Amino acid sequence: MKPKRSGRKTLLYLKRTWTLYLMLILPVAFAVIFRYLPMTNISMAVKDYNMFKGVWASPWSDPLYKWFDKAFKTKDFWLALRNTLMLNGLDLIFGFPLPIMLALLLNELAFRRYKRVTQTIVYLPHFLSWIIISGMARQLLAPRTGVVNVLLGKAGVGPINFLMEHGLYVATYIALGLWKEMGWNTIIYLAAITGINPELYEAAEVDGASRLRKIWHITLPGIRSTIIVLLIMNMGRILGSEFDRPYAMQNDLVMKVADVLSTYVYRVGIRGFQFSLTSAIGLFQSVVCVIFLFSANALAKRFGERGIW
Amino acid sequence: MKKKLLSILLICMVLVSVLGGCGKKTDDDAKDTGKDATKAPTKAAEKKDDDATHEPEEVPLPEYSEITVEVFDRGTDGGKTDPTNNYYTDWIKAKVLEELNIGVTFVAVSRWEETDQLNNLMAAGTAPDICMTYSGDLANNYRDLGGLVELSQYIESHLPNLKEFLGPDLALPGRDMIYRNMDTTTGEVYSIPARRMQVAQVSTFIRKDWLDKLGLGLPTTTQEFYDALVAFKEQDPGGVGANNVVPFTMTSDVRWRASTILESFVDPDLSTEERWVNTVIDRQYLLPGYKEGVRFLNKMYNDGLIDNQFALYKDDTDSDNLIKSGVAGSFIHNWDQPYRDTPGLLHDLQENIPGAEIVSIDPFVNSAGQTAKGLYDSAGLNFFIPATSQNVDGALRYLDWLSKFENRYYLQVGDEGVTHDIIDGIPQLKPAENEKIQNSPQNIDYTIMINGLDLGDVTKNAKALAASYSVPAEYVVKAYEDAMRDGRPAIIVPVTLSAAGPYTQTLTDKGNELMSTAVTAAPEDFDRVWDEGIAEWRASGADEIIAERAAKYAEYIASMN
Numbered sequence: 001m002k003p004k005r006s007g008r009k010t011l012l013y014l015k016r017t018w019t020l021y022l023m024l025i026l027p028v029a030f031a032v033i034f035r036y037l038p039m040t041n042i043s044m045a046v047k048d049y050n051m052f053k054g055v056w057a058s059p060w061s062d063p064l065y066k067w068f069d070k071a072f073k074t075k076d077f078w079l080a081l082r083n084t085l086m087l088n089g090l091d092l093i094f095g096f097p098l099p100i101m102l103a104l105l106l107n108e109l110a111f112r113r114y115k116r117v118t119q120t121i122v123y124l125p126h127f128l129s130w131i132i133i134s135g136m137a138r139q140l141l142a143p144r145t146g147v148v149n150v151l152l153g154k155a156g157v158g159p160i161n162f163l164m165e166h167g168l169y170v171a172t173y174i175a176l177g178l179w180k181e182m183g184w185n186t187i188i189y190l191a192a193i194t195g196i197n198p199e200l201y202e203a204a205e206v207d208g209a210s211r212l213r214k215i216w217h218i219t220l221p222g223i224r225s226t227i228i229v230l231l232i233m234n235m236g237r238i239l240g241s242e243f244d245r246p247y248a249m250q251n252d253l254v255m256k257v258a259d260v261l262s263t264y265v266y267r268v269g270i271r272g273f274q275f276s277l278t279s280a281i282g283l284f285q286s287v288v289c290v291i292f293l294f295s296a297n298a299l300a301k302r303f304g305e306r307g308i309w
Numbered sequence: 310m311k312k313k314l315l316s317i318l319l320i321c322m323v324l325v326s327v328l329g330g331c332g333k334k335t336d337d338d339a340k341d342t343g344k345d346a347t348k349a350p351t352k353a354a355e356k357k358d359d360d361a362t363h364e365p366e367e368v369p370l371p372e373y374s375e376i377t378v379e380v381f382d383r384g385t386d387g388g389k390t391d392p393t394n395n396y397y398t399d400w401i402k403a404k405v406l407e408e409l410n411i412g413v414t415f416v417a418v419s420r421w422e423e424t425d426q427l428n429n430l431m432a433a434g435t436a437p438d439i440c441m442t443y444s445g446d447l448a449n450n451y452r453d454l455g456g457l458v459e460l461s462q463y464i465e466s467h468l469p470n471l472k473e474f475l476g477p478d479l480a481l482p483g484r485d486m487i488y489r490n491m492d493t494t495t496g497e498v499y500s501i502p503a504r505r506m507q508v509a510q511v512s513t514f515i516r517k518d519w520l521d522k523l524g525l526g527l528p529t530t531t532q533e534f535y536d537a538l539v540a541f542k543e544q545d546p547g548g549v550g551a552n553n554v555v556p557f558t559m560t561s562d563v564r565w566r567a568s569t570i571l572e573s574f575v576d577p578d579l580s581t582e583e584r585w586v587n588t589v590i591d592r593q594y595l596l597p598g599y600k601e602g603v604r605f606l607n608k609m610y611n612d613g614l615i616d617n618q619f620a621l622y623k624d625d626t627d628s629d630n631l632i633k634s635g636v637a638g639s640f641i642h643n644w645d646q647p648y649r650d651t652p653g654l655l656h657d658l659q660e661n662i663p664g665a666e667i668v669s670i671d672p673f674v675n676s677a678g679q680t681a682k683g684l685y686d687s688a689g690l691n692f693f694i695p696a697t698s699q700n701v702d703g704a705l706r707y708l709d710w711l712s713k714f715e716n717r718y719y720l721q722v723g724d725e726g727v728t729h730d731i732i733d734g735i736p737q738l739k740p741a742e743n744e745k746i747q748n749s750p751q752n753i754d755y756t757i758m759i760n761g762l763d764l765g766d767v768t769k770n771a772k773a774l775a776a777s778y779s780v781p782a783e784y785v786v787k788a789y790e791d792a793m794r795d796g797r798p799a800i801i802v803p804v805t806l807s808a809a810g811p812y813t814q815t816l817t818d819k820g821n822e823l824m825s826t827a828v829t830a831a832p833e834d835f836d837r838v839w840d841e842g843i844a845e846w847r848a849s850g851a852d853e854i855i856a857e858r859a860a861k862y863a864e865y866i867a868s869m870n
Contacts, residue, residue, distance in 0.1 A: 051432040052456040052696060075845075076815075142618050144552070153552070164620055164829070252561050252825035253620045255818075271425050272814035273450060275432070 044279040051275065067280035077281065080264035081239075083257055087246070088238045090174050096234060099182050100227065103189035104215055119190070122183030133176060134248035137163065141172065169254040177245065188230065189223055196222035228305045236293035239285055261285055370410035376703045377437035379427075381754045382417040383651065389748050393417050396744045397720060397752055409710055411703045421624045424814070431456060434697045438704040441503075441692040441757050446590060448490070448691045450810035452499040458694040458701050461491065461498040467705040468501075470712040471758060475504050479687050480801035489688045492805045502688030506761025506770060508799075509792035510685045513569045513673070514647055515639040517666040522546040528672040531573065531605075534639075538614045541638040547662070549636045556614040558637040560622040563824035564592060567606055569641050572682050572797075573673035574602030582866075585800045586858045589851045590813055592820050600839055606828045607835050620825045625652070633657040635665055644669070644792035648778045648785055649750055650740040655780055669788035679795040686799035689760040712758055714765055721751040721762055735769060737776040738762075751777070804865050808857035812850030819846050 014021075040055075045067055047058045061067060071077045102122065109115040125133075140148050141162040152158035162172045200218050209217070243262040250258035259267075261281060269278025300306075382392045390396070393415040402413050416437045418426045424447055430436040431451060442448055451457050464472060464487055475486035490500045513534075520527065520537060523546050528534040538556035545551050559566035576597040587595045609615050616637075622628055629652050631637040647654040647667045658665045671680045694704050711717060722729045722736045727745050729736040741747065748754060751762050762773050774789070775782045809816075823842035830838040 050454050052434075052454050076849075138621055142621060144616065144618050159617075251620050251623070252822045253829060255822050267818055268815055270432075271428060273428065273454075273811055 042279060042283055044276050045283045046280075047276060049276040049279075051273070061276065067276045068284065071277055071281050071284070076259070076264060076268070079256065080259050080261045084239060084241050084260040084262075086257075087170070087173060087260060088241065090170070091177055092234055092238065094174055095178055095181065095185070096231065098178060099185035100189055100223075102182060103186040103193065103223075104219060106186060106190060107193050107219065108211065108215070119183070119186070123187065124183070125180045126184035128180065130180075130242075130244040130248045133180060137172065137176060137249065163249075164251065164253045166254055166257045169249075170257055173246075173249055173258070176249075185230075189226060192223040192226040193219060225306055228300050232293065232296040232300055235296035236289050238292055239288045371702075371706075373410050373412065374700050374703045375412040375414065376439065376700050376707055377414045377416050378439045378704075378707070379418050379437040379441055380415045381420040381423065381749065383420045383749060383754070389651070390744065390746060391417075392748050392754065395748070397723075397747070397755060401720070401755065404716070405707060405710060409703075409706050411707060413707065431695060431697075436695040436697060438694060438698040438700055439692060439708065439757070440695060441690050443690045444813070445490075445691055446806075446809045446813045448500045448693055449805075449807055450813070451693070451695070453807045453810060456696050457499040458696055458698060459497050459499060460501065460694070460705075461488075461496060463701075463705050464488075464498065467702075468709050468712070470709045471501070474712045474714075474717075474758065474763075475502070480799070481803055484803075486688060489803075490691065491803075493803055494805070500691040500693035501758070503690045503692065503758045503760050505685050505687050505689045506759065506763055507774065507789075508685040508687055509644040509789055509796070510683050511565075511568050511641060512644040512669045512682075512788050512792040513639065513641050513671065514667050514788075515670050516541075516547070516637075517668040518664055519546040519638055527668065527670050529670075531570075531673050534670070534672040535609070535614075538609070538638060539612070542613060547635055547638075553636050554638065555616045555631050555636050556638045557609060558616050558628045558631045558640045559619050560625060560628050561620050561821055561825055563606070563619070563828060564820065566628075566641055567602075569671075569673050569680075569682050570605060571599060571602035573675045573680065574598045574605065575675070575681070577675050577677035577679060577681060581800055582862055585802055586855060586862055589854050589858075590809055590816050590820075592816070594820065594823070594843060594846065595851070595855075600843075603824065603827050603839060604835055607830060607832060610828050611832055615828070617829075620829065629654060632667075633661060635662040644788050645778065645785060648780045648788070650747075650779060651749065655784075668784060669791045671791040671794055680791075681795050681797050682792065684793070684796040684798050686801060690757065692757050708758070711756065717756045717759055717763070718765070720756050721759070723747065723752075732776065733772075735772045735776060736764070737773070738778070740779050802862060802865055804861040806854075806857060806861060808854045809850075812854065815849050816846065816851060816854075819849050 044055055044058075046061055046064045047055065048061045049055060049058045063069075106115055106119055109118070138146070140146050143149055143159040143161050143164070146159075146162075148162075149159040152160060160168065162168050196218065200222075201214060204214050204218060239261070241260045241262040243266065246258060246260045247263050247266065250263065265278040265281055268274055269281075380392045380398075383389075392398075398413075398415055405411050405413050416430075418430070423442055424444055427436065427440060427442055427447070430440075448457070460468075468487065472485060472487045478484045478486040478489055481489070486504060487501055488498060489502045491498045515528070515534075515537070517527070519541055523537075523540050523544060525537055525540065528537050540546075541556040542551075542554055545554050547554070564571070571593070575593060579596065584596065587593075589595065593599050606615065610617070616628075616631065618627075628637070628640065632640060632647070632654050633652075635658055643649075647658075650656070655665075655667050658667065673680055673682075675681050692708075694701055698704060711720075722738060723741065723745055725731060725736070727743070728741045728747060729738045731737070738751070753760055762770060762777055764770055764773055775785050778785050819842075823839075823846055827835060827839045827842060
């Protein structure tokens with residue numbers, strides 16, 4: 001009896017909502033065709049891919065883990081992995097808290113127009129491409145002709161080799177990333193802050209709370225869940241790497257710290273024909289990212305946050 | 310009610326979009342309304358062709374077809390035109406359509422990233438029907454992966470003009486040049502070389518007006534060259550500001566931009582075998598003595614004679630600008646580089662600094678007392694047809710058409726009075742300022758089977774060479790003589806190599822890294838940096854390539870006896 005009734009229930013449910021499901025078809029088809037079908041090409045990682053034969057006609061590699069084995073035995077791969085972790089880790093350490101602070105500061109500005117103008121100015125660099133920024137960096141920071149070094153030279157300092165010495169290159173790389181993205185990343189926090197009930201602030205004011213107290217006890221807790229979600233998402237990116245930023249900025253003298261997985265994959269795979277090797281690396285990269293994402297999410301849930309699913 | 314209406318509307322929408330998709334196709338097929346501009350002429354031409362078969366007095370051309378042809382985009386500024394769409398491409402398109410009934414489309418590939426872009430095109434199956442590359446290893450790699458059309462069956466039937474023009478192979482007596490890349494065991498041909506009209510490769514250049522101002526003659530030894538650079542740095546003869554003088558400019562491509570210096574340190578007594586076997590992807594890093602050449606560059610760098618930003622220069626642009634703006638004292642490049650209209654180094658320099666002079670010198674003497682330097686092989690760039698090509702026949706006919714003297718001659722010299730004047734029966738090239746400007750010297754990017762000017766006659770060619778520049782002929786003659794003096798001909802061993810393929814790019818990159826880090830190392834660290842870099846380079850595939858070359862060389866010698 002029971003299953004029949006639930007079957008009828010389902011039918012009833014479908015009859016009522018079938019139009020909604022119909023509307024879902026297109027987006028689902030989009031995801032399947034453009035997101036999931038291309039994923040089958042991951043099989044390249046366990047095949048001896050020949051660019052002229054295509055993925056399916058290429059023979060399976062022997063043994064299947066051949067390319068993973070090869071990657072893990074290459075020195076350059078470990079170097080690129082280390083650099084990816086180092087650069088992304090530094091990006092997280094510096095690039096994550098600063099936008100929150102900036103958002104809090106912006107939120108405290110009383111003069112609305114000044115606040116808006118400032119906000120716009122700090123997020124504008126986001127719209128410049130890394131190619132342009134790396135070009136600007138060269139114009140500004142080159143040891144002989146760079147404006148910064150010319151000025152430093154006038155002051156009797158330098159020249160400082162911002163782009164061609166290992167440590168300085170990493171610092172420049174992180175600083176430019178901050179400069180470009182910090183303002184943009186505040187937007188989501190500012191939006192979350194506007195969602196906080198103003199009555200809380202009024203009540204705190206009545207109780208005689210200072211500005212810092214209000215930030216600490218109202219604003220920060222109010223955007224805590226946003227912070228956690230963004231942190232989880234950032235954790236998921238720790239091993240994924242953008243391509244244009246490291247590629248545009250690196251040069252022959254700093255490859256030991258500048259070569260990250262994405263540029264390594266590009267150099268060795270796309271330019272060097274070793275597509276199977278690089279899909280293996282790409283797959284490895286994605287799997288590690290997913291692990292990071294899940295563990296960050298689990299951790300967030302353990303601490304009583306909602307996580308992202 | 311409302312819900313029902315919505316659902317009906319939705320169904321209609323889905324139906325419309327589905328049917329709409331189909332409808333478009335049938336519409337195109339049935340009516341050929343010419344929505345698709347590239348499709349329209351195909352149909353029109355086909356119709357014309359049908360008509361032609363009805364009128365037997367006209368010689369019927371083969372059915373209309375289309376081909377795509379790779380052309381280098383050199384990204385040069387200064388009034389140059391779009392390499393895929395300009396006066397010369399229009400001329401080619403019109404004439405090929407008329408004479409062969411083939412529609413030609415040019416596909417631009419950056420000269421500076423040719424291998425990357427070509428790889429992407431090849432992997433995507435969208436490579437042009439005629440492709441070219443200067444990298445023989447790259448062409449070999451495509452061949453080994455089965456990506457190229459085998460051409461030996463077509464050479465006699467389809468390419469008579471090309472075969473005649475390329476002529477006999479001077480490096481391999483008894484063979485025709487068109488068979489240069491033939492596999493000696495199977496007789497298969499997958500790529501065809503271009504012919505270099507002259508083999509001068511590289512020369513060293515210096516600001517003569519600076520030397521004059523300092524009362525110095527042209528340097529004739531490595532030491533004199535070094536002293537001249539020191540004088541440039543310390544005395545700033547150009548008055549550009551002591552901090553701005555760049556005594557020697559180069560780019561991150563150190564191997565090339567310092568090649569005459571480096572070559573002079575290589576042991577001159579190396580046997581052909583030693584030299585050929587240990588030269589990996591054209592890099593001579595492993596030849597005895599090369600390291601000392603790099604050490605010399607390291608000394609120059611640490612003494613402030615080399616631009617300390619060279620590692621940031623990924624192409625010639627920045628270095629060119631230093632030369633043009635008159636702050637650079639010397640450089641090494643193509644034997645005629647400063648005199649070419651593009652990039653117009655001497656021309657622009659003299660516009661900025663009247664009276665400035667760039668002359669060629671030949672100071673780097675090796676231990677045998679010679680100023681050895683590399684010469685080009687008389688076979689230049691390689692061109693080939695990808696296996697994905699839908700129109701191999703059309704591509705071959707185009708290549709043979711282009712090899713006809715009348716066609717390549719016009720593309721090389723252009724119109725009289727515009728791109729050349731006839732003086733004593735010799736066309737003297739001059740730069741055009743208008744739409745007929747040539748993007749590459751003598752349009753070599755279109756006349757792909759020829760590198761250098763060919764007038765169809767040896768003596769005419771020699772005369773025309775000196776006259777083909779818009780600078781005084783004595784500059785060019787001196788540069789040519791310097792580049793040819795004690796020149797070391799390219800070593801050609803006709804064997805099929807394939808080990809380099811997957812390593813070429815990694816070794817190129819690692820080689821650049823090796824050179825840049827070694828040149829900029831502190832003098833006391835030099836040995837360590839160089840030895841570590843070389844060990845890494847060897848382990849990254851160079852050793853494997855050397856083993857193959859050694860084995861093949863031995864095989865080749867054995868087959869000769």
